[in-house]
Amino acid sequence: MKTVALLLAIASLSSTVYAVEGGQDVNWQDYPYLVEVHGCTGTVLGGNKVLLAGHCFWGTTPQQTLSLANGEAINGLSMKTLYDTDLPENEIIDVAIWTIEKNIPTSNIAFVADLNAPETKVELGDEISFIGFGRDNHIPKLGRAINTVTWMINDLSESARFDYSGTAHSVPGDSGAPILNIYNNIIGVNTSGGSTTSSGGERLRKAKDWLLQNINAWHSPTELMFTGDNTLDIQSLHVNPTNLAERQNNGTLTTGDVSVTGGTCLTDTIEPFGTCTLEMTAGQYEGKVILDDGNEITINRGKKPTPPIPPTPPTPKDGGSGGGSIGWLGLLGLLGCALRRKN
Structure with missing residues (x-):
């Protein structure tokens, strides 16, 4: 009962x-x-x-x-x-x-x-x-x-x-x-x-x-907009103690126009439910901090460099060899033909 x-x-x-x-x-x-x-x-x-x-x-x-x-x-x-x-x-x-x-x-x-x-x-x-x-x-x-x-x-x-x-x-x-x-x-x-x-x-x-077993990831904002330096607090909801040193050392921590320059997430071992800091520097374009595979912080989403404008092909000058006009070599050829006819 x-x-x-x-x-x-x-x-x-x-x-x-x-x-x-x-x-x-x-x-x-x-x-x-x-x-x-x-x-x-x-x-x-x-x-x-x-x-x-x-x-x-x-x-x-x-x-x-x-x-x-x-x-x-x-x-x-x-x-x-x-x-x-x-x-x-x-x-x-x-x-x-x-x-x-x-x-x-x-x-x-x-x-x-x-x-x-x-x-x-x-x-x-x-x-x-x-x-x-x-x-x-x-x-x-x-x-x-x-x-x-x-x-x-x-x-x-x-x-x-x-x-x-x-x-x-x-x-x-x-x-x-x-x-x-x-x-x-x-x-x-x-x-x-x-x-x-x-x-x-x-x-x-x-x-x-x-909770840790079913999350097992870093917990942080996923979208930020800034340029220059910024320090962000994030939390470990991993099962085991961890940090971001390996990702930083093997070059997988960031992509695009952002870099991680320091912080306790790189230097300390973070226990489950613990927090740490990420020190970042961002340019004016989009970049990502990849905390876990598939778990990213996108910085300045959508801001891409303006593609260069392709150069305009030069317009041939009057008297040039293009566009149907007759150049000086063409005039000499016509003059030669005229002289042969006279002879």
Whole structure:
């Protein structure tokens, strides 16, 4: 009976997705790493991965189309989830990683908290925020809410769920919305709501190893516009410690009109969930920093050198040998013919 009750509770959450009500309206252009899909909110990680709630796709296929802040639509390819009612009760976590057909254009990102660090553990009384797509007359509308953690099960082996309350709560439209700590780092995903005071989410800490296995890439903006020098912070969501020294040394780190001149991503070993710096110099034309195979930062997209204008062929001068005019050699020939006729 316990299992049946749990499944019924999960089904009740799955039937409706949720979004922010009573929060602050925000401009989607300021959060290009958020996507709207299938009545849910997703967060771009590692270029072509999207973090969201597992129940958003329960009973559907992952070949859905997501909407971006720039108005573009991109198709999904595959999905991995811990939301599986065949799992033991203490292993069901309402999260998913969705792989998209190409990198999603983002000029800024939200880092995932260091889920291995003790200080990132969710505690009662913590202030958190979440950002999601509410629905006004069935039209998604992005909003942000600040809440306080009011309930949780401290034994991580038992449950990943925690609840939070405040002046804003979830309404249909935003399951999967990122839950952020006071440093604006992602610690969970929003999964439930509906009351006028509280909402609930899943702690990512319990799913940290699973997340790394299904992302295993650098996490960074994918589109930047600048010339000259720039320093960028990026995050490793790889399973193992890594850096970018090998790619720099073998010449595969950059192409086009950009170079990486230094930074801790080259000199230090970066642990999973760790961050490092890339020091770059860009010219005025397009270039790429290739962090992983297929995972790139495009600099100054579309800016190409103007091709040279081909020279115009010279126009023959009057009296030249072209264009039907008679040159001096031709005149001498005519004169010779005339003299022969006289003789």
